[in-house]
Amino acid sequence: MRYELYYWPTIQGRGEFIRLALEEAGADYVDVIRLPEKDGGGRQAMLDFLADASQERPPFAPPILKAGKLVLAQTPNILMWLGERHNLAPKSEAGKYWTNQLALTIADFLVEAHDVHHPLAKAFYYEDQKKEARRRATDFVPMRLPKFLGYMERVLAANPASDRHLVGKRISYADLGLFQIVEGLRYAFPKAMARLEPDHPNIVALHAMVAARPRIRAYAESGRRIPFNEHGIFRYYKELDG
């Protein structure tokens, strides 16, 4: 089955967590909104999809994955479904829920990483909340960021099967998610990350393990991966990187 992914066409954003899972799985998919407008792409097509009044189960926001008749939204929800189908999570009940739990913790942290630069509202420009962003960064960089990294390092160290996999000894969508968080943090907070990484060797090793996966590497080298930029979740504003 050819999946259809619907996500904003110019940022990695939450869509990238889905793309990484699809790429690692070697799944057949179309990144619909990135197609030319004549083929169904473009921002307006995304807005039309969201507004489509005929849907019995309308999504609130992208990313959205269409798998035949099934239409799934919410990043951790899509990942859980892909995890089951493509062997990116354990089959056991305990393993399945644990992987979901980690993906939800990653999703929560992603909101915090975003809100550093947009503490007041997504709808306001960064320029109109720069002072507030700086105050939020005084909590995020020294407190929240180490708390999150410390937690993930602890999970890796506590995993009896592997210290470079979050769950068991095989790659899971939780590993892909943590890889993507590290990628984003290195882009947005290079100074803070340079300082913190030596204390988090398992996270650094997990990141390298994922980066070396043949399909992930091929994806990174393909030119299809949208570069980070100042429209996405992770943005580099020097003044926020402590």
Place this chain on the structure above:
Amino acid sequence: MRYELYYWPTIQGRGEFIRLALEEAGADYVDVIRLPEKDGGGRQAMLDFLADASQERPPFAPPILKAGKLVLAQTPNILMWLGERHNLAPKSEAGKYWTNQLALTIADFLVEAHDVHHPLAKAFYYEDQKKEARRRATDFVPMRLPKFLGYMERVLAANPASDRHLVGKRISYADLGLFQIVEGLRYAFPKAMARLEPDHPNIVALHAMVAARPRIRAYAESGRRIPFNEHGIFRYYKELDG
């Protein structure tokens, strides 16, 4: 099996979503941290649980549900598990993921409702971010709140099986979650809600349907439900209610 719930003892918070599911299911559970200290309760017991270095799968934060050997955290994750076991979600794959999707959208909105009064950091006092909270409220109240309510109203209207259930025609943990959101919003934003409710009759009807469930009503009347207060997620600050 007697479940053990671990959550902060003086607020409804995220724990309340779990409590409502347990109550509606008629499940046997102990609200551990609300017990006297000599019986294992108290804030320190919560902190000790989180810091316990012997855990192979440590939770990042409460709520936490212990079900025998299984330890689950993250509200939507616990709800999904309880939904499967206690018939608070459909058994079909599509129905199961749709219910999870709605719970995730409710969880996202909950963060926004919280961050109205704490836009800069949970770690700072409200008094130290009052001005910023007021600016965030100028986006939340007229934009985000109606967007969320409009979406849920649309989901209810689009459900072919019932306009007072989000999923199919039976109660689900998504219904319980939306009920709790309405409860919180009525407490925190009474003026805004009085204005918005007439345009959202399906949400109002769902709220009444849940409130009338015998076990939910018994719980509300039991004195066990912690009242809303200015330490939780939903707080009433007159200046934020537009």
